[in-house]
Amino acid sequence: MPSGPPSPPSPVATGLPCWIELGCQDEAAAQRFYGGLFGWQYTTKRDPATPDRRYSIATSGGVQASGLYRASAQSPQGWVPHLAVPHTASAAEWVVHLGGRVTLGPLPIPHRGAILHVIDACGAPLVLWEVPPDWQFATGRPNTFSGADLNTHDGASADHFYCKLFTYSSHQIGDGESMDYAEWMVEHEPVLYRYVMGPEYRRDTPPHWLVYFDVDPVRGSDAAAADALALGGAVVIEPYDTPFGRVAILADPDGSVFAVIDHSRAAETWGSAEVDDPYDD
Numbered sequence: 001m002p003s004g005p006p007s008p009p010s011p012v013a014t015g016l017p018c019w020i021e022l023g024c025q026d027e028a029a030a031q032r033f034y035g036g037l038f039g040w041q042y043t044t045k046r047d048p049a050t051p052d053r054r055y056s057i058a059t060s061g062g063v064q065a066s067g068l069y070r071a072s073a074q075s076p077q078g079w080v081p082h083l084a085v086p087h088t089a090s091a092a093e094w095v096v097h098l099g100g101r102v103t104l105g106p107l108p109i110p111h112r113g114a115i116l117h118v119i120d121a122c123g124a125p126l127v128l129w130e131v132p133p134d135w136q137f138a139t140g141r142p143n144t145f146s147g148a149d150l151n152t153h154d155g156a157s158a159d160h161f162y163c164k165l166f167t168y169s170s171h172q173i174g175d176g177e178s179m180d181y182a183e184w185m186v187e188h189e190p191v192l193y194r195y196v197m198g199p200e201y202r203r204d205t206p207p208h209w210l211v212y213f214d215v216d217p218v219r220g221s222d223a224a225a226a227d228a229l230a231l232g233g234a235v236v237i238e239p240y241d242t243p244f245g246r247v248a249i250l251a252d253p254d255g256s257v258f259a260v261i262d263h264s265r266a267a268e269t270w271g272s273a274e275v276d277d278p279y280d281d
Contacts, residue, residue, distance in 0.1 A: 011131065011133055011134070011135050012084035012131055012135060012137075013084065013186065014084055014085060014086055014166060015083055015084065015085075015165075015166030015167070015168060015186055015191060016083065016084050016186065016191055017081050017082065017083060017084075017137075017139075017145065017147075017148065017191070017192070018082050018083065018084040018129050018131050018135065018137055019066075019067065019081070019082035019127070019129060019131075019137055020066045020067070020079060020080070020081050020082065020145050020148075020211055021066060021067035021068065021069065021079070021080060021082065021127070022034075022066065022067070022068045022069075022078065022079050022080075022252075022256060023069060023070075023071030023075055023076055023077045023078060023080070023256075024068060024069070024070060024071060024077065024252075024254050024256065025070065025071065025077065025254050026070075026253070026254060027054075027056060027068060027069070027070050029232075029253050029254070030068055030252060030253070030254060031056065031058075031068065032231070033228075033231050033232060033233060033252050033253055034058065034066075034068075034252070035058075036227070036231045037224070037227055037228055037231055037233075038058075038060065038065075038143035038213065039060065039143055040058035040059065040060055040065060040066070040143070041058065041059050042056045042057065042058050042059075042068070043056065043057055043059070044056045044057075045057065047069070047109065048107065048109070049104060049105075049107055049109060049115060049117075050069040050070070051069075051070060051071070051072040051075065052069075052070055054069065054070070055067060055068070055069050056068040056069065059138075060138045060141075060143050060144050061138065061141070063136055063137075063138035064136055064137055064138060065137075065138040065143070065144050065145070066145070076125040077254070077256060078208065078209070078256040078257065079209060079210075079211040079256060079257075079258050080125050080126065080127060080209055081126070081127070081148045081192075081209055081211060082115075082126075082127040082128070082129040083126065083127070083128055083129070083166070084128075084129060084130075084131055085116070085128045085129065085130055086130065087130060088105060088106035088114045088115065088116040088128060088129075088130045089106050091106075091116055091128045091165075092105070092106060092116055092118075094164075094165055095116075095118045095120075095128075095165065098121055098160070098161050098164055098165060099121035099157070099161060100118050100119055100120045100121050100126075100161060101118065101119050102116065102117070102118050103117045103118060103119060103125075104116070104117035105117055106130075111132065112131075112132060113129060113130045113131045113132045113135070114129070114130040115127055115128070115129050115130075116128040116129075116130075120150075120158070120161050120162070120207075121157050121158070121160070121161040122150075122152045122153070122154050122157050122158045122161065122207045123152075123206060123207045124150055124152065124206075124207035124208060124209060125209075126209075140214070141214060142214050142215055142216035142219070143213065143214065143215070143216075144213065144214055145211065145212075145213060145214075146212040146213055146214040146261055146263075147190075147192070147193065147211075147212045147261075148192055148193070148209050148210065148211045148212065149192075149193045149194065149195050149209065149210040149212075150162075150192065150193070150194045150195070150207070150208075150209055151195050151197050151201075151205075151207060151208050151209070151210055152194065152195070152196060152197065152207045153196065153197055153203075153205075153207065154196075155180050155182065155194060155196040158194050159182065159184075159194065162184055162192075162194075163184065166184075166186070166191075167186075168184035168185060168186060168191065168192075169184070169185045169186075169188075170182050170183070170184055170185075170194070171183050171185060178198075179198070180195070180196035181193065181194070181195045181196075182194045182195075208257075210249070210257065210258065210259055211258050211259070212247075212258070212259040212260070212261050213258065213259070213260050213261070214260075214261060214262075214263065215260045215261065215262050216262075217262055217263075217264035217265070219262075220246065220262050220265070221239045221245075221246045221247060221248040221260050221261065221262045221265070222239045222246075222248070224248060224250075224260045225238070225239055225248040225250060225260070228250045228251075228252075231253075232253040233250055233251055233252050233253055234250065234251040234255075235248065235249075235250055235251075236249040236250060236251050236257055237249035241265065241266075241267035241269075242266070242267060243266055243267060243268065243269070244261065244263065244266060245261045245262050245263040245264065245265050245266050246261065246262045246265035246267075247259055247260070247261045248260050
């Protein structure tokens with residue numbers, strides 16, 4: 001027997017990135033940095049899911065681009081993607097069944113659907129989101145979300161967890177040995193990427209996400225890296241060429257790592273760059 005009217009259909013297909021957020025220590029400093037780097041404008045709302053019940057939303061060109069909150073000692077710091085699910089309650093059961101664990105929720109957020117914070121089977125944080133019908137998320141243009149890599153030590157476990165949870169198909173785009181790098185696809189379209197951390201990372205580096213942002217080709221990744229330095233951030237990996245575009249790995253003043261990419265500068269092969277492990281203290 002139905003218990004009520006059916007839920008309206010989600011505007012985002014299951015398994016697709018529908019949001020990104022930053023857990024930080026200094027909200028004001030983070031807003032100054034990302035506002036200066038990407039031109040974002042911030043507004044702050046009440047939110048029952050954050051430690052201080054505050055949540056700031058960045059907009060790009062008037063469209064929501066990302067979230068920001070002050071992380072507690074127990075919550076993950078850094079950038080974490082949110083993936084769309086039709087029902088957070090059933091998603092919670094699947095997460096546990098597949099070897100992950102639930103850390104918060106399912107929790108309804110006024111006017112913003114329901115969220116579920118989890119740790120995946122490899123130990124990386126993730127948020128699953130049952131988004132409202134009118135959801136908007138800025139992507140596909142300069143200064144907005146471009147994609148994300150899951151950096152892990154266990155590619156097989158990551159593939160199993162995510163491909164079972166979201167029915168992704170996994171396709172190896174590295175050689176599988178010296179470079180174990182896979183793309184997760186929905187209907188033959190890449191959705192996310194998974195990288196097995198190589199010798200450039202310490203063995204005790206925790207699994208984590210690397211979120212990418214598009215930069216305007218007129219500006220380019222090199223100029224964006226210089227701007228990040230001028231705003232008090234750091235260049236973790238100098239700009240280098242990839243088949244996807246020219247990439248620079250950066251860090252904000254809190255030390256949270258992210259990437260910028262200029263897709264107009266795609267190369268035939270992978271370039272080289274001096275790499276520092278951002279998780280090596």
